[in-house]
Amino acid sequence: MQRTQLNNVRDALNGSKATQLDYCVLNQDLSLAHWSNQRDRVSYHKVGHHTVSLYLTGGNDTHRLDMPSAGKGSPGKLCLMPATQDSEWVVGEGQEFVHFYVSDAALKFFALESFDIDPRLVRLPDLTFADHPELARLCHSVMNVPWHAVSERLHLQQAFYGVMGCLIQAFVRHQPVTEALRGGLSRRQLTSVMEYIHAHAGEEIHLEKLATVSGLSLFHFARMFKQSTGLTPHQYVSKIRVRKGMEMLQKGYGQAYVAAACGFSHQSHFAAQFKREYGVTPARLIRELC
Incomplete structure (x- = not known):
C-alpha cells in the first residue's frame, strides 16, 4: 500500500491512489471534493483545516489504524476531522466520498455571526463513522447539483453553511464551558464593536474609533480583537462589507452603487474582495440573477 502524509487533506489524497472526481472552490475558506479510492493507506497530519466526510458508496472495509475501536465505514457514515488532528486510514475495496473543507477562521466567524458563540469556544470533536441523519442529508444535497454552474454557486454555499450550522448546533453550541477564557475582549466590548461595524459598514472605519468603542x-484592541474573533479588525470589516454587498446585489442594486454604499473606495476593490469571499465576480453574479 502507498503511504501518504501531507499537511492538507486534498494534497494527501492527490498523492495517494485516490481519484479526485470533482473539486469546487467556493471561496478562500470553503471547498468541496468528490473522491473515489480503494486498497490504499492515507495519513493526515495537522492539516490546518476542518474536514467533514460523507461516505457515498462502499467503505465497508475502511478503518482507522490509530483508532481501531471506531469500526468500519459504510454508505451514509460521517467522519469529522478537526484541524490539527492526526489520523491514519486503511482504505478497503472501492468507495466514493464527498469532503467539505472549511478553514478554522471561517468556522469561528460563522459561529460568532450566526450563533453569537465566542470563537474561542469553537472546538470540533474527532468523529469516525458517525451517524447523524440531518448532517448526512445536508452533505448529500450537494451531489444533486452541478458544482461548476454559476447559477448553482449560491445553492452550494447555502448547503455548505447548512453543514457548518449543523456542526455548530450539534457539537459546539451545547458544550459546557470547562475553562475560563483568557485574553480577548469581554462580551460587552465585542458586542459594542460588532454593532458599531455593522452600523457604519458603508463608511470609513478607523482602528482608533474601534479601540475607543x-x-x-x-x-x-487590535491584539485582543483577533484573540476573540480569529480575524484582524480589517478582515472582519471586509467580511461584513462583502456580505452587505451580496444582499444589495440580490436586491437589484448596481455594482458601482453597491461598492460605494459598502465602504469600498473602488469598484475593482469590491469586486476582488467579493470574488475572494464568494468565488465569483459581482458582474457574473448579476448576469446569473437577471
Whole structure:
C-alpha cells in the first residue's frame, strides 16, 4: 500500500491512489471534493483545516489504524476531522466520498455571526463513522447539483453553511464551558464593536474609533480583537462589507452603487474582495440573477 502524509487533506489524497472526481472552490475558506479510492493507506497530519466526510458508496472495509475501536465505514457514515488532528486510514475495496473543507477562521466567524458563540469556544470533536441523519442529508444535497454552474454557486454555499450550522448546533453550541477564557475582549466590548461595524459598514472605519468603542488602547484592541474573533479588525470589516454587498446585489442594486454604499473606495476593490469571499465576480453574479 502507498503511504501518504501531507499537511492538507486534498494534497494527501492527490498523492495517494485516490481519484479526485470533482473539486469546487467556493471561496478562500470553503471547498468541496468528490473522491473515489480503494486498497490504499492515507495519513493526515495537522492539516490546518476542518474536514467533514460523507461516505457515498462502499467503505465497508475502511478503518482507522490509530483508532481501531471506531469500526468500519459504510454508505451514509460521517467522519469529522478537526484541524490539527492526526489520523491514519486503511482504505478497503472501492468507495466514493464527498469532503467539505472549511478553514478554522471561517468556522469561528460563522459561529460568532450566526450563533453569537465566542470563537474561542469553537472546538470540533474527532468523529469516525458517525451517524447523524440531518448532517448526512445536508452533505448529500450537494451531489444533486452541478458544482461548476454559476447559477448553482449560491445553492452550494447555502448547503455548505447548512453543514457548518449543523456542526455548530450539534457539537459546539451545547458544550459546557470547562475553562475560563483568557485574553480577548469581554462580551460587552465585542458586542459594542460588532454593532458599531455593522452600523457604519458603508463608511470609513478607523482602528482608533474601534479601540475607543471598546475602551482599550489601540495596541491592546487590535491584539485582543483577533484573540476573540480569529480575524484582524480589517478582515472582519471586509467580511461584513462583502456580505452587505451580496444582499444589495440580490436586491437589484448596481455594482458601482453597491461598492460605494459598502465602504469600498473602488469598484475593482469590491469586486476582488467579493470574488475572494464568494468565488465569483459581482458582474457574473448579476448576469446569473437577471
